[in-house]
Amino acid sequence: MSLLPILSTEFHLTQTRKGQEIFHSFSRGLCPVCRELVDGARIIRDGKVYLRRQCPKHGMQESLISGDVEWFLKSLSFARPGIQPKEYSTNVEKGCPHDCGLCPDHEQHSCLPIIEITNHCDLECPICIVQNRHNYHMTRTEFVSILDGLVRKEELIDTVNLSGGEPMLHPEILQFIDTARQYRQFTRLSISTNGLRIASDWEFCQQLAERGVYINLQLDSLSNQSLRTLRGTGRHDTVKQKALENLERAGVRTTIVATIARGVNDHEIGDCVRLVMEKDFILSLMFQPAAYTGTGGSQFGPHDPLDIITIPDIVRCMEEQTGGDLKRSDFLPLPCSHPGCFALTYLLKTEDGCIPFPRFIELENYIAAITNRGTIRPDDRFDEMLRNTIDQLWSAAGQIPDSPRILRTLKRALRLMFPDDRRIELEERLRLGEGLVKTIFIHAFMDEHTFEVDRIRKCCTHYALPDGRLMPGCAYNMMYRHRDSRFTGPIGTAQLRIPGQ
Ligand code: SF4
Ligand code: SF4
Numbered sequence: 001m002s003l004l005p006i007l008s009t010e011f012h013l014t015q016t017r018k019g020q021e022i023f024h025s026f027s028r029g030l031c032p033v034c035r036e037l038v039d040g041a042r043i044i045r046d047g048k049v050y051l052r053r054q055c056p057k058h059g060m061q062e063s064l065i066s067g068d069v070e071w072f073l074k075s076l077s078f079a080r081p082g083i084q085p086k087e088y089s090t091n092v093e094k095g096c097p098h099d100c101g102l103c104p105d106h107e108q109h110s111c112l113p114i115i116e117i118t119n120h121c122d123l124e125c126p127i128c129i130v131q132n133r134h135n136y137h138m139t140r141t142e143f144v145s146i147l148d149g150l151v152r153k154e155e156l157i158d159t160v161n162l163s164g165g166e167p168m169l170h171p172e173i174l175q176f177i178d179t180a181r182q183y184r185q186f187t188r189l190s191i192s193t194n195g196l197r198i199a200s201d202w203e204f205c206q207q208l209a210e211r212g213v214y215i216n217l218q219l220d221s222l223s224n225q226s227l228r229t230l231r232g233t234g235r236h237d238t239v240k241q242k243a244l245e246n247l248e249r250a251g252v253r254t255t256i257v258a259t260i261a262r263g264v265n266d267h268e269i270g271d272c273v274r275l276v277m278e279k280d281f282i283l284s285l286m287f288q289p290a291a292y293t294g295t296g297g298s299q300f301g302p303h304d305p306l307d308i309i310t311i312p313d314i315v316r317c318m319e320e321q322t323g324g325d326l327k328r329s330d331f332l333p334l335p336c337s338h339p340g341c342f343a344l345t346y347l348l349k350t351e352d353g354c355i356p357f358p359r360f361i362e363l364e365n366y367i368a369a370i371t372n373r374g375t376i377r378p379d380d381r382f383d384e385m386l387r388n389t390i391d392q393l394w395s396a397a398g399q400i401p402d403s404p405r406i407l408r409t410l411k412r413a414l415r416l417m418f419p420d421d422r423r424i425e426l427e428e429r430l431r432l433g434e435g436l437v438k439t440i441f442i443h444a445f446m447d448e449h450t451f452e453v454d455r456i457r458k459c460c461t462h463y464a465l466p467d468g469r470l471m472p473g474c475a476y477n478m479m480y481r482h483r484d485s486r487f488t489g490p491i492g493t494a495q496l497r498i499p500g501q
Contacts, residue, residue: 048067130477
């Protein structure tokens with residue numbers, strides 16, 4: 001097999017003979033055996049992109065990093081300069097990714113800080129990417145110190161996420177929520193959960209609703225067969241169904257988070273989309289291509305690094321499994337992170353179904369609304385985008401399918417969210433906007449096989465640590481988590497539950 005030198009045009013990069021290889025660019029990745037940083041190259045072959053690394057001790061390794069070379073090439077054009085945080089916590093000393101963080105070399109501020117408030121969990125998911133040791137609950141002092149640190153580093157944060165482990169097992173979860181809600185700099189507080197407590201404790205679910213939190217419910221499939229493969233033994237389907245019922249009844253704003261593993265549940269992507277479209281209380285859907293790292297994920301099999309599911313594969317499955325209701329052209333990489341990390345689309349909820357934003361908004365307007373932030377914020381910039389789009393739809397009437405319906409919805413949105421006769425608080429505007437828009441994200445966490453330093457340097461999803469550091473998500477998972485002093489020490493006794501029993 002010959003390795004051709006880099007060619008300059010996209011056409012040449014996408015039009016190769018079967019088996020022919022083209023060098024695209026240099027990279028820096030990890031050896032999955034010793035986890036040392038090693039030099040590598042991105043290689044195009046048979047319409048896909050591979051990361052090839054050479055470890056001095058363990059030889060050459062190769063892994064798939066994009067299942068579609070056209071998507072990969074296009075996504076690179078979405079890179080935009082990031083925003084610096086107001087304060088750094090470390091210096092540049094050893095070089096990326098050994099100085100996290102954030103160090104002054106980091107290229108993006110924190111759009112989504114994640115606070116892991118516990119490492120206890122009542123499930124032992126075969127696909128789990130963290131390392132639950134059942135020996136740590138965050139103290140109130142640590143929690144407040146993290147929140148104060150975030151305020152020092154960021155002006156405004158759209159979403160602060162509480163995670164774990166299973167955060168609902170923290171004995172002070174409701175007090176933590178109350179504490180976080182006192183910070184006016186945080187627009188939303190979300191909690192990632194397996195849903196077991198929500199399904200079994202209606203009163204608790206009501207208390208979450210009263211506090212206005214957003215729930216990220218882990219729900220990879222509607223079938224118990226797939227759920228058992230990904231989440232372990234038990235009747236997960238009945239528990240997830242009960243959790244959905246309770247969340248809907250209590251009116252909790254919910255995101256469905258679906259980990260997708262090749263050959264396990266990639267045929268159920270369309271079902272997840274339909275669920276989100278049908279239910280008003282579900283605001284968004286997050287697909288996460290499986291990352292084969294952590295206690296569970298690193299053992300999850302069968303796993304072939306050359307045949308994983310990547311962002312463009314999930315987009316293709318959505319198009320196929322929704323009969324074209326969603327199309328590849330509806331999705332764009334998120335310019336906030338590295339474009340290899342996220343893709344998304346916003347959907348406008350009209351009186352007769354959802355219409356993806358890219359079908360009626362000019363690309364540059366759209367990108368401006370999502371650059372340097374993970375979610376649309378209903379601020380002056382959004383107001384301007386709505387008005388511009390309405391003007392453009394007027395002038396292009398007839399050229400855009402469904403334009404009367406889109407116009408009606410946008411004008412209603414403008415009237416509700418930005419009325420001329422009174423000022424509306426951001427929180428209320430946010431709620432109004434949430435009734436009009438749904439979001440589908442794809443977030444591709446890296447593992448030891450797909451890790452690239454370029455991506456980590458632009459990371460906008462950061463674990464917030466009690467010592468003040470913000471750790472880019474995949475750097476922490478790969479290089480720091482196992483050394484985190486909070487999580488070392490003897491492994492505690494797991495209080496596991498079998499869902500449905
Ligand atoms: S990932 Fe960011 S914070 Fe960490 S060492 Fe690299 S540049 Fe610095
Ligand atoms: S957590 Fe990983 S996949 Fe997500 S933005 Fe950061 S580097 Fe990219």
